[in-house]
Amino acid sequence: MPDVAGPIQDPMPQVVDTEQLIGCPNCDEVYRAQMPRNGERAVCDRCSTVLIASREGAGLRILALSIAVLILVVAASFHPFLSINAAGIGNKVSLLDVATSFRSGLLVLVSVATVLLIVGLPAVRVGLLIYVIAPMELGHRAAPYARRAFRLAQELKPWSMTEVFSIGCAVALVKVSDLASLHFGPAFWMFTALSIIVVVSDRYMCSWSIWKAIEVSEAEANPADSQTEQAPT
Amino acid sequence: MSTARDMGLVTCTTCAKVWPMEQDRCGRCGHRLKSRQSNSLQWVWAFWFTGLLVYFPANLYPMLVTETLTGTQSGTIVGGAIEIAHHGDVGIAAIVLFASVVIPVAKFIAIAYLAISVQRGSAKRLHQKMHLYEVVEFVGRWSMIDVFVVAILSALVQLSVVASIHPGSAALTFALSVIFTMLSARSFDTRLIWDSHDVRVSEPQ
Ligand SMILES: [Zn+2]
Ligand SMILES: [Zn+2]
Numbered sequence: 001m002p003d004v005a006g007p008i009q010d011p012m013p014q015v016v017d018t019e020q021l022i023g024c025p026n027c028d029e030v031y032r033a034q035m036p037r038n039g040e041r042a043v044c045d046r047c048s049t050v051l052i053a054s055r056e057g058a059g060l061r062i063l064a065l066s067i068a069v070l071i072l073v074v075a076a077s078f079h080p081f082l083s084i085n086a087a088g089i090g091n092k093v094s095l096l097d098v099a100t101s102f103r104s105g106l107l108v109l110v111s112v113a114t115v116l117l118i119v120g121l122p123a124v125r126v127g128l129l130i131y132v133i134a135p136m137e138l139g140h141r142a143a144p145y146a147r148r149a150f151r152l153a154q155e156l157k158p159w160s161m162t163e164v165f166s167i168g169c170a171v172a173l174v175k176v177s178d179l180a181s182l183h184f185g186p187a188f189w190m191f192t193a194l195s196i197i198v199v200v201s202d203r204y205m206c207s208w209s210i211w212k213a214i215e216v217s218e219a220e221a222n223p224a225d226s227q228t229e230q231a232p233t
Numbered sequence: 234m235s236t237a238r239d240m241g242l243v244t245c246t247t248c249a250k251v252w253p254m255e256q257d258r259c260g261r262c263g264h265r266l267k268s269r270q271s272n273s274l275q276w277v278w279a280f281w282f283t284g285l286l287v288y289f290p291a292n293l294y295p296m297l298v299t300e301t302l303t304g305t306q307s308g309t310i311v312g313g314a315i316e317i318a319h320h321g322d323v324g325i326a327a328i329v330l331f332a333s334v335v336i337p338v339a340k341f342i343a344i345a346y347l348a349i350s351v352q353r354g355s356a357k358r359l360h361q362k363m364h365l366y367e368v369v370e371f372v373g374r375w376s377m378i379d380v381f382v383v384a385i386l387s388a389l390v391q392l393s394v395v396a397s398i399h400p401g402s403a404a405l406t407f408a409l410s411v412i413f414t415m416l417s418a419r420s421f422d423t424r425l426i427w428d429s430h431d432v433r434v435s436e437p438q
Contacts, residue, residue: 018251018252021251022250022251024249029235030235030240030244030251046427051249082389107400110380113380113408151262158370158373164374164381168381168382176390176396207248208249
């Protein structure tokens with residue numbers, strides 16, 4: 001199917017070939033899918049949801065940014081993000097300490113959930129994105145289970161909360177300021193940097209384009225058993 | 234204007250691909266296809282009530298227990314914010330209050346409003362409702378700030394007898410409340426908002 005530039009809005013023909021359609025996940029309106037011009041976005045007429053946002057080189061940028069995030073997340077987990085000093089006694093904590101500082105009963109869940117939301121899920125999510133996008137950007141066929149991996153990555157998005165944590169550190173610093181003096185450690189700055197990178201990377205993310213790329217990549221590798229029912233054009 | 238349902242089609246909510254109504258799994262991403270999440274509102278309300286149920290103890294019980302040489306102090310969410318304000322950091326106190334009181338309460342109200350208006354088939358202010366939903370989805374995660382602060386402080390402030398901080402039971406119930414309201418918002422099928430519009434438009438004809 002040729003990707004025609006221009007707005008996607010088009011009056012619907014009566015007889016339809018579902019291969020060429022895109023539906024708005026938020027309001028169910030159906031359009032004929034046409035890739036917008038580079039840098040432009042196809043927006044749902046009815047509810048203003050962005051349906052397609054095409055950007056040349058978006059895949060490569062997401063890949064580069066995801067690798068940066070993964071490196072930062074791993075590095076930040078081992079370095080202290082806050083240090084404390086009071087009456088000559090000092091302490092430094094990294095996220096690993098938060099994870100292993102569990103003490104009484106059910107409250108273990110709080111530290112486990114914290115570490116999961118701050119480093120666990122974000123790391124898994126960028127890992128999946130790298131797994132899906134890297135082979136395609138390198139010109140290979142899509143990795144096995146790429147579809148499942150990308151769907152999971154999309155579902156994890158609301159549960160990765162790195163940026164919330166940066167603000168949390170600042171609040172913690174103020175909260176005990178009369179008890180002791182606190183200082184930011186290197187991991188705090190890594191977290192601040194990676195929170196910004198995640199936001200930028202998500203701006204390049206166009207789910208429709210990536211799904212299309214996965215389909216194309218799999219179809220090229222073995223045209224005989226393409227998974228989707230091919231409607232003749 | 235025509236919806237997938239009107240055309241006998243179904244849209245995949247994960248990848249936006251359109252399929253014939255009979256199909257039950259998306260051929261592209263494997264997600265289960267449903268023209269409408271018919272029991273969406275039941276899930277919304279179930280998570281909503283669970284979230285509300287744990288929100289009360291989250292506000293009544295201590296979030297943080299601080300042990301210093303001078304004694305043991307325990308603070309609730311609101312108490313902690315007031316204390317920060319007393320130290321002169323009004324800005325930070327405002328952030329804490331906003332993230333852990335204003336956002337959760339506003340979220341409960343907003344989700345209930347959306348669910349009720351869909352149940353009543355209201356066709357008014359559809360764009361505003363959609364926008365409200367997007368705000369609820371975006372803002373929910375920020376309520377976790379206070380939970381993270383507790384986790385950070387109880388790992389950090391372990392200075393033998395000088396000072397030590399432990400999480401209170403509200404840390405757990407508050408975290409659960411945030412998670413349940415996030416699940417409640419995510420169970421909401423936004424297509425239901427727009428369906429009421431279709432009904433109103435087609436009635437006079
Ligand atoms: Zn729409
Ligand atoms: Zn799909």
